[in-house]
Amino acid sequence: MRIADVLRNKGAAVVTISPDATVRELLAGLAEHNIGAMVVIGPDGLVGIVSERDVVRRLHTHGASVLSQPVAKIMTPAVVTCTKSDTVDSLSVLMTQNRVRHVPVIEDGKLAGIVSIGDVVKTRMEELEAEQRQLQSYIIQG
Numbered sequence: 001m002r003i004a005d006v007l008r009n010k011g012a013a014v015v016t017i018s019p020d021a022t023v024r025e026l027l028a029g030l031a032e033h034n035i036g037a038m039v040v041i042g043p044d045g046l047v048g049i050v051s052e053r054d055v056v057r058r059l060h061t062h063g064a065s066v067l068s069q070p071v072a073k074i075m076t077p078a079v080v081t082c083t084k085s086d087t088v089d090s091l092s093v094l095m096t097q098n099r100v101r102h103v104p105v106i107e108d109g110k111l112a113g114i115v116s117i118g119d120v121v122k123t124r125m126e127e128l129e130a131e132q133r134q135l136q137s138y139i140i141q142g
């Protein structure tokens, strides 16, 4: 299964945020959309990614003052990305090696979707269930 198949099911929508938005606005957006990370987009395109984990770490080290800081201060600027032609298996390796749970999909230099570790697990479960059904019908027919 490829990333293109995952996006066909879940859609290409990506919730993004400006690097100038405050961490308080980021938290409101994460809660509103029920997500764990947002892609940070500046005037010239993708500049980073920020996840709930960044907020938790900064809250621990800097306290509540982080809420008024810009997202640019806590985001990760070096973004690990994938393409639609990558396989879900290779993405799960990428996520494990880089210890990230969200990977934006880039196609022709543009943001074309985002895949979370939840999407990877759901896809793998569906694949395993389909394989199990095939095996059961093979055994019953045989």
Ligand code: AMP
Residues within 6 Å of the ligand: 036, 037, 049, 050, 051, 052, 053, 054, 075, 076, 078, 079, 080, 081, 099, 100, 101, 102, 103, 104
């Ligand atoms: P996550 O596991 O996705 O919640 O993110 C854990 C840490 O990795 C946070 O510091 C994120 O900013 C960072 N991160 C998340 N996704 C990516 C990504 N695709 N590329 C680079 N860093 C990321």
